[in-house]
Amino acid sequence: MTVDFIFEGLNQLFPSFAGNDIFLILAMLLPFAGLFGFITIYGFGVIYSELKVSSFIQDKIGPMGQGPGLHAGKWGLLQPVADGLKLFFKEDIIPASADKPLFILAPFLIFIGAFISIIAVPFGEKIIVADMNIGIFYVLGIGSLAVIAVILAGWSSNNKWALYGGMRSAAQIISYEIPAGISLVVVIMLTSSLSMQEIISYQAGGLFNWVIFDNPFMPIAFVIYFISALAETNRTPFDLPESESELVAGFVTEYSGARYALFFLSEYANMFVVSAVAATAFLGGWQSPFSDFLNTPIWSMFWMISKTFFLIFVMIWIRWTVPRLRVDQLMHVCWKVFIPIGLFNIFGVAIWTVLRG
Amino acid sequence: MTEVLFWFMALFTIASALMVVLNNQLLYSAIALLFTLFGIAGLYIYLWADFIAGVQLLVYIGGINVLIIFGIMLTNRIASVRLSQTNLQQGVGGVFAFWVFLLISLVISKTPWYQLPAVEPSGTVREVGTLLMTKYLLPFEAASILLLGALIGAAILSREAN
Numbered sequence: 001m002t003v004d005f006i007f008e009g010l011n012q013l014f015p016s017f018a019g020n021d022i023f024l025i026l027a028m029l030l031p032f033a034g035l036f037g038f039i040t041i042y043g044f045g046v047i048y049s050e051l052k053v054s055s056f057i058q059d060k061i062g063p064m065g066q067g068p069g070l071h072a073g074k075w076g077l078l079q080p081v082a083d084g085l086k087l088f089f090k091e092d093i094i095p096a097s098a099d100k101p102l103f104i105l106a107p108f109l110i111f112i113g114a115f116i117s118i119i120a121v122p123f124g125e126k127i128i129v130a131d132m133n134i135g136i137f138y139v140l141g142i143g144s145l146a147v148i149a150v151i152l153a154g155w156s157s158n159n160k161w162a163l164y165g166g167m168r169s170a171a172q173i174i175s176y177e178i179p180a181g182i183s184l185v186v187v188i189m190l191t192s193s194l195s196m197q198e199i200i201s202y203q204a205g206g207l208f209n210w211v212i213f214d215n216p217f218m219p220i221a222f223v224i225y226f227i228s229a230l231a232e233t234n235r236t237p238f239d240l241p242e243s244e245s246e247l248v249a250g251f252v253t254e255y256s257g258a259r260y261a262l263f264f265l266s267e268y269a270n271m272f273v274v275s276a277v278a279a280t281a282f283l284g285g286w287q288s289p290f291s292d293f294l295n296t297p298i299w300s301m302f303w304m305i306s307k308t309f310f311l312i313f314v315m316i317w318i319r320w321t322v323p324r325l326r327v328d329q330l331m332h333v334c335w336k337v338f339i340p341i342g343l344f345n346i347f348g349v350a351i352w353t354v355l356r357g
Numbered sequence: 358m359t360e361v362l363f364w365f366m367a368l369f370t371i372a373s374a375l376m377v378v379l380n381n382q383l384l385y386s387a388i389a390l391l392f393t394l395f396g397i398a399g400l401y402i403y404l405w406a407d408f409i410a411g412v413q414l415l416v417y418i419g420g421i422n423v424l425i426i427f428g429i430m431l432t433n434r435i436a437s438v439r440l441s442q443t444n445l446q447q448g449v450g451g452v453f454a455f456w457v458f459l460l461i462s463l464v465i466s467k468t469p470w471y472q473l474p475a476v477e478p479s480g481t482v483r484e485v486g487t488l489l490m491t492k493y494l495l496p497f498e499a500a501s502i503l504l505l506g507a508l509i510g511a512a513i514l515s516r517e518a519n
Contacts, residue, residue, distance in 0.1 A: 099384075101385075102384070102385075102388065105388070132407065133407055133408075133479075133481070133482060134407050134408055134410075134411045134482060137408070137411040137415070138411055138414075140411075140415060141411045141412075141413075141414030141415040141418075141419065142414060143419070144414065144415060144418050144419025144420075144423070145418065145419075147419060147423050148391060148418070148422065148423060148426065151423070151426055151427070151430070152388070152426075155384075155430050163430075167430075170423065170427065174419075174423065177419070193482075194482050
């Protein structure tokens with residue numbers, strides 16, 4: 001684990017202070033600082049790709065810069081930086097009739113929820129902040145913080161659109177947690193572990209050992225998980241909580257400036273978490289697709305990040321090509337399609353595992 | 358270091374539990390309950406019960422606390438009501454609370470508490486699962502049937518009568 005690794009490193013670097021409590025605190029804080037930097041850079045990257053991919057799908061060229069000065073850089077690469085700066089310099093408005101403490105608490109709660117899920121994401125054999133025995137279960141559990149944050153944001157804004165958005169979002173996330181959980185149960189049955197690293201080490205040995213190619217039920221589970229993950233992160237076609245044609249901006253209607261930026265960043269951080277879990281559980285995590293070839297620690301980071309980013313790209317792709325669902329269709333898909341198929345999948349995999357021995 | 362963290366977590370849990378009781382706005386109490394449950398999940402980790410801590414997060418925060426907050430928000434005008442924290446029966450209540458306090462302290466001092474093993478068990482999930490499927494299979498299935506019954510009952514009750 002990274003914390004132990006940094007602690008050992010500090011102890012060897014300064015042998016006269018070995019075992020100091022300050023080193024332990026440092027070893028705990030450093031990975032967090034690293035992750036924070038990672039999320040920020042990732043946020044800029046993903047916002048840029050969202051702008052560009054959406055433009056290409058709509059047959060536009062997207063943000064472009066024509067030269068030096070305030071022109072958003074070459075190919076518009078500085079556009080997300082400009083967007084971020086704009087958000088942070090905007091006036092921070094708290095509505096007079098809002099419930100002030102809860103209004104302030106909500107964006108932090110959703111960001112903390114997204115941020116502390118990332119510590120369970122493995123980037124390599126040793127490159128993981130916390131390799132917990134209950135890794136995948138922990139990510140599912142922390143995900144429930146987002147529900148409360150969204151309800152609080154919707155309610156404390158004291159605005160009918162915000163309240164509707166919050167309620168819709170909560171109902172949607174709670175419903176889709178079930179098919180997402182059921183399709184991960186199938187993976188846990190195969191690998192017989194909840195630890196992220198053990199799930200990945202089960203998939204060692206190349207492309208055809210990945211869980212998704214393990215038996216005919218796994219692609220179904222992967223599709224169900226991926227669609228449920230879209231719904232849990234409030235992405236189109238499941239963006240009813242913030243559908244701009246009906247609800248202005250849903251639960252973020254009253255938020256502006258830095259607080260809005262926190263919601264925005266959390267949505268993208270949540271996308272990273274669900275994609276990383278999908279990559280870990282179904283696509284071999286940090287394992288190289290060519291067995292032992294290109295499987296060093298640096299390459300493992302590359303594989304993990306490229307698998308995750310591919311799934312994020314698919315999410316962006318779906319967002320700009322598929323229309324939004326209606327509320328009743330949303331609930332129908334979850335309760336009457338995904339959950340029965342998911343339960344059938346569990347039986348199928350159970351029988352498959354017993355027959356295979 | 359771990360002891361400092363433990364005391365911080367215990368204080369955090371107790372302080373937010375006090376806020377649940379002492380706050381005069383229902384919704385704030387519900388939010389304080391969220392932090393209490395979170396603190397308790399942390400205390401479970403100190404008992405090396407990591408699976409129970411995860412269940413605490415998933416069931417109590419993601420399920421029950423959300424349900425409570427939903428209930429408060431959807432109930433008309435309950436969220437803005439200021440609850441009174443005092444009433445006229447302070448004397449009787451005080452005496453009763455004192456005896457309950459005495460009783461609980463007696464129980465705490467008399468109970469032979471389970472001693473935590475010195476070495477951390479390597480993964481509790483497997484043992485919990487094996488026990489649920491062998492030794493405690495009957496209670497486990499009984500609880501499942503009870504929950505299934507509750508689920509079907511709720512579905513029937515919430516349906517419009519025609």
